[in-house]
Amino acid sequence: MSATNPQAFAEHSIALTLNGQPRQLDVQPWTTLLDLLREQLDLVGTKKGCDHGQCGACTVLRDGKRINACLTLAIMCDGAELTTIEGLADGDALHPMQRAFIKHDAFQCGYCTPGQICSAVGLAN
Numbered sequence: 001m002s003a004t005n006p007q008a009f010a011e012h013s014i015a016l017t018l019n020g021q022p023r024q025l026d027v028q029p030w031t032t033l034l035d036l037l038r039e040q041l042d043l044v045g046t047k048k049g050c051d052h053g054q055c056g057a058c059t060v061l062r063d064g065k066r067i068n069a070c071l072t073l074a075i076m077c078d079g080a081e082l083t084t085i086e087g088l089a090d091g092d093a094l095h096p097m098q099r100a101f102i103k104h105d106a107f108q109c110g111y112c113t114p115g116q117i118c119s120a121v122g123l124a125n
Contacts, residue, residue, distance in 0.1 A: 014078040019043075019087025027074040034058045034069035037084060045085035045114045059115035059122075060084045066122030085114035088121065097121050 011026040018041070027036055034051075037043040037060070049057030051070050058069040061083040088095035097120050100106070107113050 012075050014075055016077050016079065017081040019083060025074070029073070029075055031074045032070055033060070033067075033072040033074050033077055033082075036074040037069060043084050043086050047111055047114060049112060049115075055112060055115075056119060057112040057115040059118045061118055061122050061125075064122065064125045066119050083118070083121075085118060088117065095121065097124065
């Protein structure tokens with residue numbers, strides 16, 4: 001499709017599992033996963049740091065592997081299983097990695113901690 005074609009800018013429907021819940025979403029083709037999570041779905045635990053894939057503050061899990069949400073287009077996640085920091089805990093029961101971060105005082109300022117925890121979970125999987 002050419003840039004002058006209005007369909008080139010149409011929203012695309014994607015289906016994914018987000019934090020254990022099936023979701024059907026309409027996204028613009030240029031929407032990053034990070035912006036979808038934060039701006040459209042109000043999952044603000046995933047942070048926007050450098051927005052260049054260097055800091056890891058935006059790390060989430062796609063099919064159990066760590067990815068930088070700032071470098072991933074939302075349409076690339078069609079059919080995927082996504083887990084954000086909000087989806088690691090089981091109700092009030094924290095994920096073992098979250099408990100380990102607390103137990104060992106692994107926080108600095110805390111801004112990038114959700115990305116660090118998701119990275120560690122991806123590494124341990």
